[in-house]
Amino acid sequence: MDKLNANCAEKLKVLADTTRLSVLQILMQEPKHVGEINAVLGLEQSLLSHHLRILREAGLVEATRDGKAVLYHFVSTTRQKNAGRAIDLGCCLLSFEE
Amino acid sequence: MDKLNANCAEKLKVLADTTRLSVLQILMQEPKHVGEINAVLGLEQSLLSHHLRILREAGLVEATRDGKAVLYHFVSTTRQKNAGRAIDLGCCLLSFEE
DNA sequence: AATTGATATGAATATCTATTCATGATCTTG
């Protein structure tokens, strides 16, 4: 029961960041290259890269090579199909729809 | 749009902690005194108190004096009435039901 | 194969958050 919470907290930490939320919002609309994402956010190149890694390791986004660029897309799970604009953390479901 | 995310991230940070999740779980069942909460969690007295303040300031719990003890209860919002075992952050809804 | 473009990685640092410790406040009871 405490271990479950630790796991859940860990996943929430991934989302509890302005930059990562912005990235997710962007990718929830459509897949984008790193450069395109940063055209919107205007961050230090490496900083965005670090945040993308965190999102990747959390399984929230996936990357595929596309020429010299890399294309990122939001990973939607089965549970999300029923749940509109939401993010499935396994432990809980974060829904943004009003 | 970035400010909204900043606000949302701030609220998620409150939840992104093992101890605070545990406290919320406990209080979602029924109101409890600080001592009762700590009978379950077994933390340093002041540490629990610090976490309770964070939850209070986020509007997730409320405290009322009860003799020399203090009774805490989970604050449920209207939006939650439709949403079973969930936490309303204003910016988004966290649901724990499976 | 050398150069350029696009992204990732690692180490160093800065910033924030959790934890502890000592102390203060509030209520009850003898």
Added chain:
DNA sequence: CAAGATCATGAATAGATATTCATATCAATT
């Protein structure tokens, strides 16, 4: 009202996370 019980607060520290900077990787192009 002094003492004990319960909880809160503040300052100090430890620990974690974000940010920067320099460098590495990988693919395309010349």
